[in-house]
Amino acid sequence: MYQALFFLFAASAVGFAINLLIQRHPIHSALSLIGVMGSLASLYLMLGAEFLAVVQVIVYAGAVMVLFVFVIMLLNADKEEPSDRSKMAKYLGLPLLFLLLAMITVVIYRQFPEDAMVQFGDFPGQTAAIGRLLFRDFLLPFEVISILILIAIIGAIVLAKKEP
């Protein structure tokens, strides 16, 4: 049961991701991205990381994607024409990608041939545990991220504001 669910969501995440790349219309790509995030959230939930799953849905699938869709609609973005990619990227890109994936798979299988699959609720993903990590062990990076976000805001304003 667990395995069936895992493969269902994993396959749908990969499928949506591929669809995101194939679609020519930005709104279709954006909708596929929501599919990717939804499937990922389900995977997190199955691993017992309920906090991460909820955040994934609220922040990414909710807030960020709504903004994306709004912007696409406001800009009235149309179908994209395929650009002239280099020949090398066109013919070598996919085979090389699969080669890399195959290599990683082989390494992981060689390393952990006997390991069983991760089981439901294996990780301490409870909100309390995350809070403790965030405000005790990783207090410093957590605080530094506030400057990071400040810079992002300033940057957006500096680069986008109208000339006086």
Place this chain on the structure above:
Amino acid sequence: MLSEYFSAVDFLLLKPAILLTIFGIGVMLTDLLLDERQKYFNAVTALVGIGFAAVQMLRIQSQMREAGVSEVEAFRGAIVLDGLGIFFIWLFLISTAITILISFRYLEIENEHHGEYYAILLFATVGMIFLAIGMDLITLFVGLELMVLSIYILAGFLRGDRRSNEAAMKYLLLGAFSSGILLYGMSLLYGMSNSTNLRVIGSALSQRPLGDPLVIMAVVTIAAGLFFKIGAVPFHQWLPDVYEGAPHSVAAFMSVGPKVAAFALLLRLFLVPLGELREQWEPLLIGVAVATMTLGNLAAISQSNIKRMLGYSAISHVGYILLGLVAGNETGLKGIVIYLLVYVFMNLGIFTVVVAMRRRDLVGDEINDMAGLMHKSPVMAILSLIFLLSLAGIPPTAGFLGKYFIFLSLLETGHYTLAVIAVLYVAVAIYYYFRIVVVMFMQPPADQELPSMSLGIRCALGVTAAMTLFMGLYPEPFIQLATGPVLAILR
């Protein structure tokens, strides 16, 4: 003392970063009160902020001396201030201060004199400080992103200039990609050790069998991410484009502060957690170092844009510094530390000259724009000569000192072929650096407009030239200076 999770030591070590942040926010607030003619006040505020952070560093150092400790740990090991960290923080403060000095007049000419520029510079310095003292993967990564995010914005600061927009976009996309690869490697390290602390990861990795594919994968992905950040071949393509398109003063900053910070990260990651795996990454490093020197030096020959040429020359310097890590003995590490110190001053010096070439109606980034500089401003021409001599590594200047230790370490560890290759490329470097000298001294001026001088540019030229000459003529105190950081690495 303050609480269970936040002690007085934590606060003390954070103070320089906190002060820089406060002044960064302060610059943006006071910027609102200033009209167009008073914008220079922003630069002054930012400089005062750096002064405060520097005083705080001095106080931390004197407290450490009084307590008789050579390293202080804070935030449960997330940051460690040791000799190496202190050295790098001082380099960052100096390079940011000199960048502020040369930016002021330049931004006025470009008509983009906003307070945010100085604020972002200060925030980038905060990020670099965390790269220098971080001992924890997450702290290091947040510091790295803080730094590069600031530079993405600074690179695109000239909004009306297409080349600046292109540079920002290119750097953003490739930078995000390389951060992703680096993060993937970090996640593998975490997976193998169940800790984000570099020292714990180091002892966990040393337990694993030799040639473990998972370790190799982690080393390769981390190396790829880091090589991108320092601009080593084959991850260098962004560098000349971004240097060319970014505002002159930002290109000057990028070529020193963030590059040194990326080296700080590289030294930490390669020597603390991956230090035991030297046999695994040494061949990789040799290949990359030789390729970097080759491509950097050969591609620099054919450039006509001086910022592009300096971009390729920066790539070649990365190759030399990596050779110090290949040797890896005490002399080699000393060579890296001295090279970085010297590099900051000589590179900022030559970039200051480039910034001064930006005049009212001239972008000033072609080598030919420097024609006849000897007639227009003899002092500046002679100072450029000193910087170029130093970049090439000719004896009476500081550049020789850095290269000397790198070559010496290669000979000591028996890398004779590498030493020969490195010396040969110095000859190539002399050729392309002297092309600029020939243009400056031999050719008649193409136009009559003098280089744009300001108090800031004069100060920056004075400091960088004095240091470049002084370190070359009287190297003893600077070699002494390098022992602290080296001891910190070797411990």
